Amino acid sequence: MDSATTSQVQLTVNGKPVTLELDTRTSLLDMLREHLGLTGTKKGCNQGACGACTVLVNNRSVNACLTLAAMCQGASVTTIEGISENGRLHPLQEAFIRHDAMQCGYCTPGQIMSGIACIQAGETYSAHAVREFMSGNLCRCGAYQNIVAAVLEVAEQAGGRR
Amino acid sequence: MMPFAFQRATALADAFAAAANRGRYVAGGTTLVDLMREGVETPERLVDINALPLHEIRLRPDHLEIGALARMAQVAANADVMRLYPAISQALLLSASAQLRNMASMGGNLLQRTRCPYFRDVTSACNKREPGSGCPARDGVNRLHAILGTSEHCVATHASDVAVALVALDASVRIASPEGERRIPLEQFYRVPGDTPHIEHVLRPGELIVAIEVPAGPHTEQSTYVKVRDRQSYEFAVTSAAVALAVDDGRILDARVAAGGVATVPWRMRHVEAALIGQPLSASTFRAAARLSVEGAVPLTFNAFKIELLPRTLVRALETLETLAVPAL
Ligand SMILES: Cc1cc2nc3c(=O)[nH]c(=O)nc-3n(C[C@H](O)[C@H](O)[C@H](O)COP(=O)(O)OP(=O)(O)OC[C@H]3O[C@@H](n4cnc5c(N)ncnc54)[C@H](O)[C@@H]3O)c2cc1C
Ligand code: FES
Ligand code: FES
Numbered sequence: 001m002d003s004a005t006t007s008q009v010q011l012t013v014n015g016k017p018v019t020l021e022l023d024t025r026t027s028l029l030d031m032l033r034e035h036l037g038l039t040g041t042k043k044g045c046n047q048g049a050c051g052a053c054t055v056l057v058n059n060r061s062v063n064a065c066l067t068l069a070a071m072c073q074g075a076s077v078t079t080i081e082g083i084s085e086n087g088r089l090h091p092l093q094e095a096f097i098r099h100d101a102m103q104c105g106y107c108t109p110g111q112i113m114s115g116i117a118c119i120q121a122g123e124t125y126s127a128h129a130v131r132e133f134m135s136g137n138l139c140r141c142g143a144y145q146n147i148v149a150a151v152l153e154v155a156e157q158a159g160g161r162r
Numbered sequence: 163m164m165p166f167a168f169q170r171a172t173a174l175a176d177a178f179a180a181a182a183n184r185g186r187y188v189a190g191g192t193t194l195v196d197l198m199r200e201g202v203e204t205p206e207r208l209v210d211i212n213a214l215p216l217h218e219i220r221l222r223p224d225h226l227e228i229g230a231l232a233r234m235a236q237v238a239a240n241a242d243v244m245r246l247y248p249a250i251s252q253a254l255l256l257s258a259s260a261q262l263r264n265m266a267s268m269g270g271n272l273l274q275r276t277r278c279p280y281f282r283d284v285t286s287a288c289n290k291r292e293p294g295s296g297c298p299a300r301d302g303v304n305r306l307h308a309i310l311g312t313s314e315h316c317v318a319t320h321a322s323d324v325a326v327a328l329v330a331l332d333a334s335v336r337i338a339s340p341e342g343e344r345r346i347p348l349e350q351f352y353r354v355p356g357d358t359p360h361i362e363h364v365l366r367p368g369e370l371i372v373a374i375e376v377p378a379g380p381h382t383e384q385s386t387y388v389k390v391r392d393r394q395s396y397e398f399a400v401t402s403a404a405v406a407l408a409v410d411d412g413r414i415l416d417a418r419v420a421a422g423g424v425a426t427v428p429w430r431m432r433h434v435e436a437a438l439i440g441q442p443l444s445a446s447t448f449r450a451a452a453r454l455s456v457e458g459a460v461p462l463t464f465n466a467f468k469i470e471l472l473p474r475t476l477v478r479a480l481e482t483l484e485t486l487a488v489p490a491l
């Protein structure tokens with residue numbers, strides 16, 4: 001039985017096919033940052049406890065730090081670098097700027113990816129619902145008020161507010 | 163992290179063969195990858211079981227069947243689970259974060275390891291991680307540790323929320339191996355630490371959990387899960403309670419009670435149930451029964467408050483059901 005400690009993985013990142021031969025220990029987070037140069041996704045705790053590394057895998061939000069790259073065979077991954085279209089920011093990115101929903105900005109990519117998942121899930125009927133859905137994203141600067149306001153605004157624009 | 167080999171299993175037979183070759187199953191990886199990075203777990207080979215057909219949730223005539231690879235988020239949002247087994251859905255929604263619930267499987271959830279900080283820290287002694295090395299939690303930082311089911315060798319809590327709801331609702335796990343399948347009540351699946359805290363359950367090496375089964379009954383619809391935490395979300399339980407009641411004309415016909423955050427394994431409380439059954443649905447019934455929950459509890463330096471908090475958590479859960487039991491006008 002194969003006992004190699006590297007593994008080949010083929011997946012799609014922000015719409016582009018990628019094939020990599022990686023040490024099996026490589027997390028999806030390190031794959032994105034170290035191997036693909038996509039440093040928008042941040043490493044906060046590396047333990048699933050902060051949400052800075054949130055990306056979408058097959059359109060569901062996950063912690064990239066606890067995801068092994070080898071387990072993403074065939075998956076479609078979307079990171080903060082993949083959400084703008086034709087050079088235009090995603091509506092939630094624009095709303096974050098309008099609402100000043102950040103201070104240091106370290107948690108922001110994760111917040112935005114989680115916010116996109118929140119709006120998609122329709123969990124935007126109240127500020128409380130947004131806070132609960134996004135509780136896996138800590139903000140040490142305490143920008144929560146403005147983050148929630150930005151998410152609610154985009155949900156409303158998208159008609160997603162129930 | 164120690165280097166390891168990695169392979170994907172596409173059929174049960176592959177998984178068993180890989181496990182026999184010192185392989186360790188990985189589903190969501192949210193426990194295993196985390197503990198491998200801490201050096202607490204050091205498997206030589208990981209066997210990715212996610213391609214196995216164990217993702218379905220099915221409502222059978224006399225029970226609910228949850229595939230071991232169903233995700234926490236998927237089970238929590240399942241319409242049958244929400245309607246017929248609300249305590250299961252609630253316990254899941256009160257667990258971890260949206261991201262982790264998308265990743266984590268139900269089988270992995272049952273097998274998650276304790277959050278005791280001494281267990282997670284390889285520079286510290288821990289009888290669970292290194293048998294015979296000692297238990298620093300006994301005289302250390304033990305505010306979040308157990309008061310029930312402890313031994314002098316280990317006082318770590320079992321951290322799963324949904325396991326508490328499942329134990330209350332008489333769930334069983336179906337376990338497969340090359341020899342066939344066996345079914346074990348979840349309550350008997352877990353082992354209290356005693357003098358072997360490193361042995362946490364009855365799963366044999368290479369055995370695979372394939373499904374969780376929860377029987378139907380008149381009480382399951384009237385079930386709820388209450389979790390008390392240090393912060394409102396994304397936090398493990400300080401105390402928790404899963405309760406279910408079958409009620410007729412203001413009298414309790416049947417009851418199920420289990421507690422979390424307080425015990426070394428998900429803790430079923432049959433003596434509390436016995437004190438509820440046959441009694442009128444009332445605050446005094448709840449309080450008298452809940453008092454019994456801490457009989458035999460052994461508090462540590464910093465967690466004696468749980469002796470007060472646990473009965474209150476149970477009363478809160480029972481009161482939640484009482485409100486539901488009042489027929490809508
Ligand atoms: C920050 C954080 C917060 C959390 N908060 C909570 C919380 O509030 N409440 C709560 O209940 N949980 C909480 N958790 C724990 C989380 O729910 C578990 O980590 C998760 O459920 C484990 O599932 P998994 O599929 O990721 O397991 P894995 O990590 O893949 O596996 C865990 C273990 O189970 C074994 N295994 C997996 N599937 C099978 C199978 N089918 N048969 C046999 N063996 C198997 C693996 O070999 C491994 O030993 C939290 C976790 C984190 C990181
Ligand atoms: S870096 Fe992944 S959750 Fe903190
Ligand atoms: S803006 Fe600084 S951590 Fe959120």
